[in-house]
Amino acid sequence: MSEMRYEAPKTLEAAVALLAGANGRAKVLAGGTDLLIQMRSGRMEPALLVDIKGIPEMMSIVAENGGYRFGAAVSSMDLIEHKEFAKAWPGVVDGIKYIGSLQVKARASVGGNLCNASPAADSVPALIAAGAVANIVGPKGRREVPVEQIPAGPGKTSLAPGEIVASLRLPRRPAHSGDAYLRFTPRTEMDIAVVGAGVNLTLDDKGICKQARVCLGAVADRAVLVPEAAAALVGTRVDDAALKRLSAAASAACRPIDDKRGTKEYRIKVAGVMARRAAEKALERARNN
Numbered sequence: 231m232s233e234m235r236y237e238a239p240k241t242l243e244a245a246v247a248l249l250a251g252a253n254g255r256a257k258v259l260a261g262g263t264d265l266l267i268q269m270r271s272g273r274m275e276p277a278l279l280v281d282i283k284g285i286p287e288m289m290s291i292v293a294e295n296g297g298y299r300f301g302a303a304v305s306s307m308d309l310i311e312h313k314e315f316a317k318a319w320p321g322v323v324d325g326i327k328y329i330g331s332l333q334v335k336a337r338a339s340v341g342g343n344l345c346n347a348s349p350a351a352d353s354v355p356a357l358i359a360a361g362a363v364a365n366i367v368g369p370k371g372r373r374e375v376p377v378e379q380i381p382a383g384p385g386k387t388s389l390a391p392g393e394i395v396a397s398l399r400l401p402r403r404p405a406h407s408g409d410a411y412l413r414f415t416p417r418t419e420m421d422i423a424v425v426g427a428g429v430n431l432t433l434d435d436k437g438i439c440k441q442a443r444v445c446l447g448a449v450a451d452r453a454v455l456v457p458e459a460a461a462a463l464v465g466t467r468v469d470d471a472a473l474k475r476l477s478a479a480a481s482a483a484c485r486p487i488d489d490k491r492g493t494k495e496y497r498i499k500v501a502g503v504m505a506r507r508a509a510e511k512a513l514e515r516a517r518n519n
């Protein structure tokens with residue numbers, strides 16, 4: 231390995247300036263649970279590591295306009311243990327809880343899970359179903375984009391050179407809302423999703439679904455938002471017929487690969503089952519809210 235510089239800036243502006251001055255040879259370092267493994271295996275050899283964990287904006291969880299904003303470098307464990315956040319967004323926390331072991335969660339950030347751009351990243355379908363928005367800072371200033379626009383294929387994001395995801399914003403939740411994320415793996419612990427499914431829905435006062443978002447992980451080159459699956463729920467009591475239509479729409483949206491964890495056909499079938507189960511869990515939470 232050639233010589234590498236390490237910097238720990240205290241402001242986002244300083245971090246962006248460091249990245250901009252490195253001619254594309256710098257990497258952002260959050261928890262390091264993906265990056266350090268990639269560096270050790272030789273897949274990645276940055277000339278500069280920009281550690282973002284000393285930047286206050288990237289390490290805080292704040293209530294904002296009835297919703298939440300959390301820094302992209304906040305550890306998974308800090309989000310799981312934040313009682314109000316976990317109560318407001320249990321499905322997002324379902325996804326975060328799947329990230330590795332306790333030790334991994336103590337380091338791993340949601341921003342890193344998103345920007346590592348694994349199609350099987352567990353927090354990402356749950357965030358997309360929740361309608362999360364990323365606040366991005368770069369050489370040209372700040373911009374906000376829906377989280378679904380960030381992954382661009384395995385290991386690729388839509389971030390421009392020098393851009394950092396600063397924080398993630400979750401909107402205010404209407405009454406009678408619930409979300410859930412479920413994943414299927416061959417092993418019960420420390421495995422990568424064969425399929426992940428996130429569902430977020432809101433009921434009206436009569437128990438009719440008035441809004442829904444459904445997102446699948448590990449069934450395409452990036453997380454897939456499935457509007458057809460959401461449409462199957464809207465206007466219904468999320469009854470058996472609606473859930474069957476959601477399940478069929480989820481399976482139809484899959485573009486998976488064959489690998490040692492499962493064949494394409496298997497993933498397509500499991501995606502329908504997991505989407506239905508996640509919708510049932512989100513419905514139960516919405517009815518209790």
Ligand SMILES: Cc1cc2nc3c(=O)[nH]c(=O)nc-3n(C[C@H](O)[C@H](O)[C@H](O)COP(=O)(O)OP(=O)(O)OC[C@H]3O[C@@H](n4cnc5c(N)ncnc54)[C@H](O)[C@@H]3O)c2cc1C
Binds near residue numbers: 262267302337350394
């Ligand atoms: C044993 C083990 C088990 C795991 N199990 C799971 C699992 O079950 N599910 C799962 O989803 N993941 C799992 N992971 C992967 C990993 O822990 C997660 O992807 C984690 O959330 C990455 O976050 P991090 O803060 O460690 O990111 P880092 O490793 O620091 O960064 C990851 C990538 O994102 C970039 N990056 C980080 N933050 C930003 C930012 N704010 N802006 C722009 N770019 C950024 C980095 O440059 C790097 O390319 C596991 C990892 C290990 C080691």
